[in-house]
Amino acid sequence: xxxxxxxxxxxxxxxxxxxxxxxxxxxxxxxxxxxxxxxxxxxxxxxxxxxxxxxxxxxxxxxxxxxxxxxxxxxxxxxxxxxxxxxxxxxxxxxxxxxxxxxxxxxxxxxxxxxxxxxxxxxxxxxxxxxxxxxxxxxxxxxxxxxxxxxxxxxxxxxxxxxxxxxxxxxxxxxxxxxxxxxxxxxxxxxxxxxxxxxxxxxxxxxxxxxxxxxxxxxxxxxxxxxxxxxxxxxxxxxxxxxxxxxxxxxxxxxxxxxxxxxxxxxxxxxxxxxxxxxxxxxxxxxxxxxxxxxxxxxxxxxxxxxxxxxxxxxxxxxxxxxxxxxxxxxxxxxxxxxxxxxxxxxxxxxxxxxxxxxxxxxxxxxxxxxxxxxxxxxxxxxxxxxxxxxxxxxxxxxxxxxxxxxxxxxxxxxxxxxxxxxxxxxxxxxxxxxxxxxxxxxxxxxxxxxxxxxxxxxxxxxxxxxxxxxxxxxxxxxxxxxxxxxxxxxxxxxxxxxxxxxxxxxxxxxxxxxxxxxxxxxxxxxxxxxxxxxxxxxxxxxxxxxxxxxxxxxxxxxxxxxxxxxxxxxxxxxxxxxxxxxxxxxxxxxxxxxxxxxxxxxxxxxxxxxxxxxxxxxxxxxxxxxxxxxxxxxxxxxxxxxxxxxxxxxxxxxxxxxxxxxxxxxxxxxxxxxxxxxxxxxxxxxxxxxxxxxxxxxxxxxxxxxxxxxxxxxxxxxxxxxxxxxxxxxxxxxxxxxxxxxxxxxxxxxxxxxxxxxxxxxxxxxxxxx
Numbered sequence: 001x002x003x004x005x006x007x008x009x010x011x012x013x014x015x016x017x018x019x020x021x022x023x024x025x026x027x028x029x030x031x032x033x034x035x036x037x038x039x040x041x042x043x044x045x046x047x048x049x050x051x052x053x054x055x056x057x058x059x060x061x062x063x064x065x066x067x068x069x070x071x072x073x074x075x076x077x078x079x080x081x082x083x084x085x086x087x088x089x090x091x092x093x094x095x096x097x098x099x100x101x102x103x104x105x106x107x108x109x110x111x112x113x114x115x116x117x118x119x120x121x122x123x124x125x126x127x128x129x130x131x132x133x134x135x136x137x138x139x140x141x142x143x144x145x146x147x148x149x150x151x152x153x154x155x156x157x158x159x160x161x162x163x164x165x166x167x168x169x170x171x172x173x174x175x176x177x178x179x180x181x182x183x184x185x186x187x188x189x190x191x192x193x194x195x196x197x198x199x200x201x202x203x204x205x206x207x208x209x210x211x212x213x214x215x216x217x218x219x220x221x222x223x224x225x226x227x228x229x230x231x232x233x234x235x236x237x238x239x240x241x242x243x244x245x246x247x248x249x250x251x252x253x254x255x256x257x258x259x260x261x262x263x264x265x266x267x268x269x270x271x272x273x274x275x276x277x278x279x280x281x282x283x284x285x286x287x288x289x290x291x292x293x294x295x296x297x298x299x300x301x302x303x304x305x306x307x308x309x310x311x312x313x314x315x316x317x318x319x320x321x322x323x324x325x326x327x328x329x330x331x332x333x334x335x336x337x338x339x340x341x342x343x344x345x346x347x348x349x350x351x352x353x354x355x356x357x358x359x360x361x362x363x364x365x366x367x368x369x370x371x372x373x374x375x376x377x378x379x380x381x382x383x384x385x386x387x388x389x390x391x392x393x394x395x396x397x398x399x400x401x402x403x404x405x406x407x408x409x410x411x412x413x414x415x416x417x418x419x420x421x422x423x424x425x426x427x428x429x430x431x432x433x434x435x436x437x438x439x440x441x442x443x444x445x446x447x448x449x450x451x452x453x454x455x456x457x458x459x460x461x462x463x464x465x466x467x468x469x470x471x472x473x474x475x476x477x478x479x480x481x482x483x484x485x486x487x488x489x490x491x492x493x494x495x496x497x498x499x500x501x502x503x504x505x506x507x508x509x510x511x512x513x514x515x516x517x518x519x520x521x522x523x524x525x526x527x528x529x530x531x532x533x534x535x536x537x538x539x540x541x542x543x544x545x546x547x548x549x550x551x552x553x554x555x556x557x558x559x560x561x562x563x564x565x566x567x568x569x570x571x572x573x574x575x576x577x578x579x580x581x582x583x584x585x586x587x588x589x590x591x592x593x594x595x596x597x598x599x600x601x602x603x604x605x606x607x608x609x610x611x612x613x614x615x616x617x618x619x620x621x622x623x624x625x626x627x628x629x630x631x632x633x634x635x636x637x638x639x640x641x642x643x644x645x646x647x648x649x650x651x652x653x654x655x656x657x658x659x660x661x662x663x664x665x666x667x668x669x670x671x672x673x674x675x676x677x678x679x680x681x682x683x684x685x686x687x688x689x690x691x692x693x694x695x696x697x698x699x700x701x702x703x704x705x706x707x708x709x710x711x712x713x714x715x716x717x718x719x720x721x722x723x724x725x726x727x728x729x730x731x732x733x734x735x736x737x738x739x740x741x742x743x744x745x746x747x748x749x750x751x752x753x754x755x756x757x758x759x760x761x762x763x764x765x766x767x768x769x770x771x
Contacts, residue, residue: 012361023305029262030313036255057197072560087122090186094158111177112186128168146461219314306357407691425700428653433708440731490517515584528570540575657751682760701744
């Protein structure tokens with residue numbers, strides 16, 4: 001084994017450039033793979049782990065207390081297929097007043113529970129203590145971070161209910177309630193509904209259909225209409241990963257490309273090393289190395305840089321993963337889930353990438369296993385004769401300059417190596433094409449978010465619960481004063497509440513009402529129209545998907561017992577997966593007293609923004625004004641990461657070309673010496689060498705463009721939280737395609753330039769001194 005190691009170490013020293021190429025290729029590939037796996041894992045694994053730790057409810061069911069007794073509901077825990085159950089718990093809905101703990105007005109589902117533990121939905125207490133006495137309330141805190149201690153003691157004064165004091169904050173992965181009180185307090189609230197929490201066997205929880213069937217079995221025999229609403233954990237899981245899913249398509253694509261390019265280039269490097277090292281193989285066998293030991297020498301030769309590149313790539317990937325995961329999970333309710341790079345991912349990359357490199361090197365290394373010593377020594381480093389001879393003769397008979405005809409014929413001498421190199425170029429051009437399309441799409445998306453380019457100001461109410469001043473004027477008075485300010489062009493008014501979808505259990509999405517200048521909002525509709533009429537709503541793709549809705553569907557909103565049938569008339573290009581949008585006429589029927597939370601003011605041309613902000617603050621001390629700028633974080637993130645991955649994979653593809661040209665130059669040293677001896681100049685040598693890869697580069701470019709266009713369409717069509725219109729998808733134009741057609745040649749020339757210049761500097765004496 002020591003002899004194999006010494007021979008491998010010597011091979012690494014002799015082939016420093018190939019060693020560097022392998023190390024850099026594996027480093028880049030490890031980074032892309034680890035980032036893709038990190039986002040993929042974080043989209044589900046943290047939720048699953050936290051859900052399992054808390055014994056989360058697969059189904060949260062609400063029942064009409066007037067139609068079914070607690071005794072009958074308790075017996076459903078014994079039904080076939082129910083793995084565990086908790087309840088029955090009294091459940092009621094309280095009205096949240098304005099600016100309570102930073103929450104908008106709307107319904108708050110409150111459940112009566114004696115303790116946090118139980119067979120299902122073990123609630124985790126974050127701050128304070130559990131509600132055990134009348135007048136105490138524990139509030140669900142699902143967002144990231146821990147609530148401030150000074151928020152304890154906040155009072156909830158809901159119409160028609162006793163005042164409740166917040167004594168603790170907790171979180172539930174099941175989202176079974178917005179707050180909890182003691183059973184005694186719940187009895188005093190006279191609940192009209194009862195909650196049951198169910199867990200089912202894993203075989204029934206993989207799909208919504210399976211969950212529905214399991215719940216139907218558990219509730220079979222109960223009176224008709226007793227089950228009033230359900231919430232599936234799959235909906236919660238989808239909401240948890242909604243933003244991360246938007247990054248998955250292109251992250252996964254780049255990860256797969258990184259793996260493919262790595263396999264191609266490592267196989268090409270080892271194949272070239274074997275072919276160009278025939279004499280070295282023969283010497284090793286003549287010295288007594290067995291065929292298996294010779295193979296081990298070449299595998300060890302690639303394993304050393306592969307391990308080094310993998311270690312560095314894993315470390316770099318862990319560093320880059322943190323900002324990516326921060327963007328993917330920013331602002332969502334994560335409960336007790338811990339977002340980060342799992343140790344097993346790093347361990348998998350540290351073990352898997354070197355193993356993949358060894359497998360990629362094994363097939364070409366087996367050629368050295370089969371090669372007899374005598375044949376290897378006699379073959380030397382010269383290429384086999386006669387390969388591609390017909391093509392070279394035909395090219396020699398054309399009017400092309402001799403360096404060009406010689407260069408164009410070289411790829412046919414090593415067709416296998418040429419195909420591997422061209423495949424790497426195809427993947428590089430595919431990546432460049434994909435990134436070009438993604439950049440154009442995201443720039444168009446960002447331009448749409450900026451609207452007509454006019455300056456806008458956001459005016460919001462201060463939060464009295466957070467120490468802000470209460471407004472001196474009512475909503476109509478503030479709007480009138482804003483319209484009267486010099487520089488005001490148009491105003492969009494926004495009111496916010498929370499309204500349940502009937503049949504959705506405890507899930508309570510936000511409901512935004514807009515009126516005034518709604519033209520900028522109407523421009524965001526990609527299907528249907530803006531919901532300006534009565535009983536109309538619109539929502540983003542994430543909300544529609546989670547709730548099984550589409551444009552044209554009808555559903556019912558429930559706000560404090562008032563139900564209103566509505567129609568989904570529009571799909572918004574983007575939006576929070578927990579919110580809907582509607583107009584003032586729908587608000588008048590469902591929630592006419594919903595408070596205004598903000599105004600968006602379009603400024604007239606030439607208005608000084610700073611002066612306008614001062615004028616707004618002078619209207620009422622409760623107003624907070626700031627310039628409105630569209631958030632560019634997702635756009636910048638996608639473009640930045642796509643560009644970084646493209647640069648990495650393009651460099652890797654160029655290194656593949658570099659390796660091919662280097663091997664060809666080493667094999668053709670005798671030919672180069674003969675050509676120089678009959679008058680070939682250094683410039684002609686460079687031209688011949690670069691031309692030898694220009695053909696595969698051009699072919700790779702033409703093949704990579706359609707693949708990149710298809711990849712771009714697949715990526716933008718599968719971003720779940722954004723519904724790109726066709727105008728943002730059709731980004732391909734003649735100038736772009738012309739530039740992309742040259743990308744393959746550019747990658748090939750960049751990779752070939754350094755070894756071509758090296759070949760040009762070779763002297764005749766140095767090349768032929770061994771002949």
